[in-house]
Amino acid sequence: MVIKLVILGSGGTVPTLSRNLPAMAIQCDGLLFLFDCGEGTQLQLMRARLSMGKLECICISHLHGDHVTGLPGLLMTLGQIPRERPLLICGPPGITEYTEGTRRLLGFQYQYPVEMLETSGGVVYQEGPLRIEAAPAEHSCFTLAYALIEAERPGRFLIEEAERLGIPAGPLYGRLQSGQAVTLPDGRTVQPSAVMGPPRRGRKIVYATDTRPAERVIQFARGADVLIHDGMFDDDLKDQAQMKWHSTVVQAAQVARQAQAGRLLLTHLSSRYYADAPLAEQARQVFPATTVARDLMEIDVPMYK
Ligand SMILES: [Zn+2]
Ligand SMILES: [Zn+2]
Known part of the structure; x- marks a missing residue:
């Protein structure tokens, strides 16, 4: 199975001309999973040449405007695309009221089944070898981190x-x-x-924003191949990060190191930063396999042989 991440929005709080508001897509063969849906996400999906009709599930981290204001527009557009499979929308308590409330006020109907799932954590999606789990992060309102996990595959036939x-x-x-x-x-x-070799491990991708550095996120992200983590501030702004319930790039790197992640992608960057290099340098002192996310960046997550 091909698993590919596409960063749709690497900014946070306010958009800039180079960074859209938070959204990330994961493509697994023919299925598309979306994590957060900041304003402009549907246009970013088009720019990334990802087919909205393949959307299987939309996972919302929390109900701050920068993570959800793209949802009504995306759902209106989806209404124009024929589909039969249900669309799952999951998120923290309140996601149904937000989604249904905007739909009612804006007066549009779905042409396809939509399933709403409110959760405080646990498995939110399971189909074939893929499952998505949610767990609380640590932010100023209730926020979920998500993990997309591929089941272990049988070993090779010897x-x-x-x-x-x-x-x-x-x-x-x-x-x-x-x-x-x-x-x-x-x-x-x-x-x-x-006559069979040892089982081959599955892949794990963890999305954790917005959040302070948190022990429970470290546990949840344990062994992730890719960790996408809040890296809103540089390390000189630790106090700001603490006060605003976000992380610095160095704190995110410490989380990745303690979770023994394969690589770290810093996201939800403050609009004050134009250059990636100083942020990446700070984080790489702690966790060398760090990349500062950019909009439309694609990352292939290779299968374990
Ligand atoms: Zn945010
Ligand atoms: Zn937030």
């Missing part, structure tokens, strides 16, 4: 081992690969573990 054990090629191979023990013509029983 054909040399199967040949060595004298298993005849054919349907028995398939049964072993699907996890069943088989009996050979000579009466021996072979367990799948004898």
Whole structure:
């Protein structure tokens, strides 16, 4: 499965000409997942050439305007696109009132089923090998961090081992690969573990903004291949970050290091910053695999072999 992240909005609080308000898409083969929906997200989806019709689920972190004002417009446009699959919209308590309230006031109807899910944490989506979990972050209002998690895949079929054990090629191979023990013509029983390599781990992508650096986010992000984290301020503005319930880029790097993430993407950058390099430099002192997110940046998350 191809898993690709696309940053749609890397700014925070107010947009700039180069940074839109928060939104991130994850494309998993033919399905599209959206995390937050700041103003202008539908245009960013078009610029990124992502098909809105493929949207499976929209996960909202919290009900601050910069994260949700793009939702009514996106839903109105989606109403013009034929689809049959339901669209799931999940978020913290209040997301239904916001979504339904704006829909009613603006007087539009959905042409497709919409499922609303309010949650304080737990699994919000599960389909095939993919699931999305939510957990509380630490912000001035109730905020959810999200993790998109791919299930572990079975190990490789070790054909040399199967040949060595004298298993005849054919349907028995398939049964072993699907996890069943088989009996050979000579009466021996072979367990799948004898011919299968170790299970291959799935990928994990964590989205955590807005938030202060928090122990519970570290736990939630444990082992993430990619952590997308609030990095609103540089490290000289620690007090501002604390006061406004955000993180500095160095604090985000500490979270990534403690969570043993594969790489860190800093997002929700304050409109005061034009250059990425000084922010990246500060964070890389603590966590070298750091990138400052840019709008329309794409990141492939490779499969474990
Ligand atoms: Zn925000
Ligand atoms: Zn906020």
